[in-house]
Amino acid sequence: MELVIKTLHGLEDCLADEIEELGGEKIKKLRRAVSCEGNLAFVYKANYNLRTALRILLPIHSFLAKNERELYDQIKSFDWSTHLELRQTFAIDNAITRDASIANSQFASLKMKDAIVDYFREKTGKRPSVNKDNPDLLLNLHGYKDQYTISIDSSGRTLNQRGYRKEGGHHAPLNEVLAAGLLKISEWNASIPLIDPMCGSGTIAIEAAMLGKGIPAQILRNDFGFMNWSNFNAILWNRVKMESTAKRGRTRINISASDIDNQNIKLVKGSTKILNLGQGFDIMKYDFLKLPPESKKGMIISNPPYGERIGGDGMVEFYGRIGDKLKKDFDGWDAWFLSSNFEALRAIRLRPSKKEILFNGPLECQFCKYEMYAGTEDLATT
Ligand SMILES: C[S@@+](CC[C@H](N)C(=O)[O-])C[C@H]1O[C@@H](n2cnc3c(N)ncnc32)[C@H](O)[C@@H]1O
Secondary structure (H helix, E strand, O other), X not given: OEXXXXXXXXXXXXXXXXXXXXXXXXXXXXOOEEEEEOOHHHHHHHHHXXXXXXXXXXXXXXXXXXXXXXXXXXXXXOOHXXXXXXXXXXXXXXXXXXXXOOOOHXXXXXXXXXXXXXXXXXXXXXXXXXXXXOOOEEEEEEEEOOEEEEEEEOOOOOOOOOOOOOOOOXXXXXXXXXXXXXXXXXXXXXXXXXXXXXXXXXXXXXXXXXXXXXXXXXXXXXXXXXXXXXXXXXXXXXXXXXXXXXXXXXXXXXXXXXXXXXXXXXXXXXXXXXXXXXXXXXXXXXXXXXXXXXXXXXXXXXXOOOOOOOOOOOHHHHHHHHXXXXXXXXXXXXXXXXXXOHHHHHOOOOOOOEEEEEEEOOEEEEEEEEEOOOOXXXXXXX
């Protein structure tokens, strides 16, 4: 089967590497997606394990349509009976049209629904129902410059929803897929001590613990789109889960998550309990600027306030103090910060040795690496 696996901007390389490790074939990087080939077991395995994937799509119909009539006709002439039975429900999620003659994605999605319903009605006199919450078949429409692809969504809910967060948690949590991507870009592995000193709900540290210990990304989840398909193979699914969790090693981790706000500490504790993360994961309430100096070497990966949703004014001064803290107390460490506040990042006054452009929701961010070593140059003095 051909698969198109969606991800966030800038994480295409990370996702392609993950797919290769998992055994996907004919891997091709696309824009915010990676395509590959794999069998049904691979579809299950990819949904269960991939950390930087948002949804896994199976394209079934591609066509050209210059207007709504052509879109409707193309969809209605497709043989829907091979994918959907009358007694089954369907839904269309996340329709996107870009630079297409039909600019309104919602309208295109509505036309698609009408065409599918009319296909069945004309053939049988009856129509399948739409069920937006838990459809048997979740469909995806993607249009670019009048070229459309309809895919079956094998994931259902997006894969960033791992299940370790409680409702109503942090007000600016990082997308889990983005956090996993930060870890891959930084080339962190379980042998490196890791600190997130402004951890909020702890997404980066929790994703690191799961990665380090080889815990499948969806260990807590038991609802995927493919489970509603008529060909769902429970024996194969259980085998995929068993094989994936068997790889879960006894790797030791050395991860610290701290935050100035006690509420956030409670959130992190709640999530680590749900995941049963156990030893090697320290959670502390601390002001980063007062964190004791570190003797061992390691890595900081953090997502400080940007001054958008939290932090407000004073970010330039705050980042300046973060820079001072790094130079004073983290000799030998690598520090990575993700922020959309570029002026504040410059106030760290260290030259980044690497910089990646990523998006946190709609916010363009820089993910910058600072390497601290004795004699690290303070840009303020150069
Ligand atoms: C953008 S949020 C981090 C969100 C986090 N990545 C997540 O996934 O939930 C920034 C966090 O920095 C924390 N913070 C702000 N100033 C701090 C300080 N001086 N020391 C420690 N934490 C601080 C805030 O409480 C907030 O939770």
